[in-house]
Amino acid sequence: MVGEPQDDCLFCKIAAGQIPADVVRETETTVAFRDIHPQAPTHVLVIPKVHHPDAASLAAAEPGIAADLLREAGQVAGDEKLESYRIVFNTGSGAGQTVFHAHAHVLGGRGMQWPPG
Template sequence: MAGEPQADCVFCKIVAGGIPATVLRKTDHTIAFRDINPQAPTHILVIPHAHYANAAELAAAEPLIAAELLAEAGEAAREDGLDAYRLIFNTGAGAGQTVFHAHVHVLGGKPLREGMV
């Protein structure tokens, strides 16, 4: 069921504390942590606690949490010292989504070229 934790979801396991992560920020609805396979000097993932397959599903079901996800991405970037960064949502395997739990990538720490991630 949408919104409910999924036993086979790595991000649900991180939210529950079952898989360790380098957590940078945590709110009642979101968690921000470092990506274990960074694509830039700074690569942070911000996810909702609730399980939705992608950003579109999250926005349709929980628009306030989707907005909080964006705000938290900005706060995580600011706290990490980024003055320029890129936010990326991948939706679907064809777009590069590998974990089907809504999340936003925060990339920065160097000039980002077009087409990167």
């Protein structure tokens, strides 16, 4: 069922504390942790504790939690003292999504070029 933890989901297991992560923030609805393959000096993932396959699905089903996710991404950037940063949502394997649990990448600490990739 959408929204419920999935037994085969890496991020559901991290949210439940079953798999360790370098957690930098946690709220009632979100967990933020450092990416194990950082693409910038600061690379933190912010995930909802509920399972939805991507950001659009999360926003459609639970807009309040989607707002929490964005608010926490901003808090992470502030905690990391980032003056400039990027928040990225990848949707689908063609866009680089490898874990199909909604999540935001908070990237900073270096210049970001446009267009990306």
